Amino acid sequence: MNSDTKIEAGRLGRLAVIRLRPNQDLVGGVEAACRENGISRAVVRSAVGSLVDASLLYGEAARRQVPGPGVEILTLSGTVSPNARGEPNADLRGTISDSNAAVFGGRFEPGENAICITLELVLQEWLPA
DSSP: OOOTTOOOOOEHHHHHHHHOOOTOBBBHHHHHHHHHTTTTSSEEEEEEESSEEEEEEETTEEEEOOOOOEEEEEEEEEEEOOOOOOOOOEEEEEEEEETTOOEEEEEOTTTSSSSEEEEEEEEEEEEEE
């Protein structure tokens, strides 16, 4: 294992079914829903929805802007874990499709991915041992 690998014992907890509304930020909306439901750690189980426009990050500095309207989320995965202040911090990755059916993937940039129509998401709480 490399030095970036972390192993944590625990178990799965509650399921949270969340709906994000138009113009809410994807990452910020997931973090807010976790705060409102007392969830500090979670894994994304499933999601369906669309974005107005999209901004994906690759590595440390690369960024891809995908203009809409109506960028479809094809896959969404990720985790929520506490930041240094103990607040939920979402790391969300996925694949998207633009209006020309071109497919892109990467990490969703916080504050740059507004929900278009709606996004339904299922999170499952992670309870460390």
